[in-house]
Amino acid sequence: MQNNIMSGDFFQHLAIAFEKSSSVNILSPYLTMPAVEFLFKHLPVGVDVKLIVRARPQDIxxxxxxxxxxxVLHESGVKCFFHRTLHGKFYQINENEGYIGSANFTSNGLCLNGYGNLELTHKVTLTSEDKLLIASVFDDSLFVTSQIIKKILEYSKNNKMNVIQSFPSWWGDIIPNVNYIPIKDGIYVGDLPWCNLLYENEDKDIAHDKDVFLYGQSFEKMRCEFLQSKVYHYFCAMINHREYKEMYFGELTESLQNGLKDDSIPYRKDIKGYVINLLSYFERLVPDIVCIDRPNYSQRVSLKNLRAIK
Incomplete structure (x- = not known):
């Protein structure tokens, strides 16, 4: 019986799959040049390739x-896309063959040099629902143009990871949350802060916020990530719909609860916990943008600068 779970030899299975492919879709948060060279080495001429990577300033x-x-991929005719919240790693070969697991499309992820990360990948046969889901991820991603690449190349030349001081003002314009309409699309529990930045937190909550908000990293990196997050844009959209551009604690709790799209909605007391966490993010990361005060015994949240609303 064939073993469908692969570890250090995944790149060998992938090489064979590329060589027999007529179409390839790759979803990988990270991407490095050795993986691109590996792709071109094993890919037949004329194969249609699409690839999604994550596009956060710190990733670049x-x-x-x-x-x-x-x-290089773009100039070679590969259709590249950015998705700001991509975390899954997935490789689709032709219509029905897929590989899903933990391996990024990088040298370390694929162990291309004989060493790398310990990854596990599972081979699957795709259902029609699986293929529709993958197609929807591409639909929700930003197609990368030459102009976008040029602008990011210029930015990366003039900046270093350790000297980022603030969120690049143009980044959200060229790499937006594509097709995300906050009030219409709502929000999920996974988009909310699970940690309170003012207190100690449990390991599972820290793990979540490390992934979503870069919890524990520098102020600049966390602020940058938070300003790109769905919960921040959802909050701004809710504020924009208020006559006085402000919300009290109870109104914010109700709006978040009404906007949740999860199959199972948390109890209101749990929603209040998420709101408290969100307020701690406002207080620590964006005090220059969001004002929190307490008139009439209830916390009120408003924007100091209405231009922050997009």
Missing amino acids: LSGAVDINAIN
Whole structure:
């Protein structure tokens, strides 16, 4: 019986799959040049390839997403996309064959040099629902153009990861939350802060916020990530719908609860906990943008600068 779970030899299975492919879709938060060279080495001429990577400023500037590799792919006719919240790693070969697991499309992820990360990947046969889901991820992603690549290349030349001082003002314009309409699309519990920045937190909550908000990293990196988050944009959209551009604690709790799209909605007391966490993020990360005060015994949240609303 064939073993469908792969570890250090995944790149060998992938090489064979590429060589027999007529179409390839890759979803990988990270991307490096050795993986691009591996793709071109094993891919037949004329195969349609689409690839999604994550596009956060720190991903680009740290080299986790090599913008030069994106440029090479783009110039070679590979359709590249950015998705700001991508975390899953998935490889679709032709219509029905897929590989899902923990391996990024990088040298370390695939162990291309004989060493790398310990990854596990599972081979699957795709259902029609699986294929629709993958298609929806592409629909929700930003197609990368030459102009976008040029602007990011210029930015990355002039900046270093350790000297980022603030969120690049143009980044949200060229790499938005594509097709995300906050009030219409709502929000999920996974988009909310699970940690309170003013107190100690449990390990599972820290793990979540490390992934979503870069919890525990520098102020600049966390602020940058938070300003890109869905919960921040959802909050701004809710504020924008208020006559006086402010919300009290109870109104914020109700709005979040009404906007949740999870199959199972948490109890109101749990929603209040998420709101308290969100207020701690406002207080610590964006005190220059969000004002929190307490008139009439209830916390009130408003924006100091209405231009922060987009």
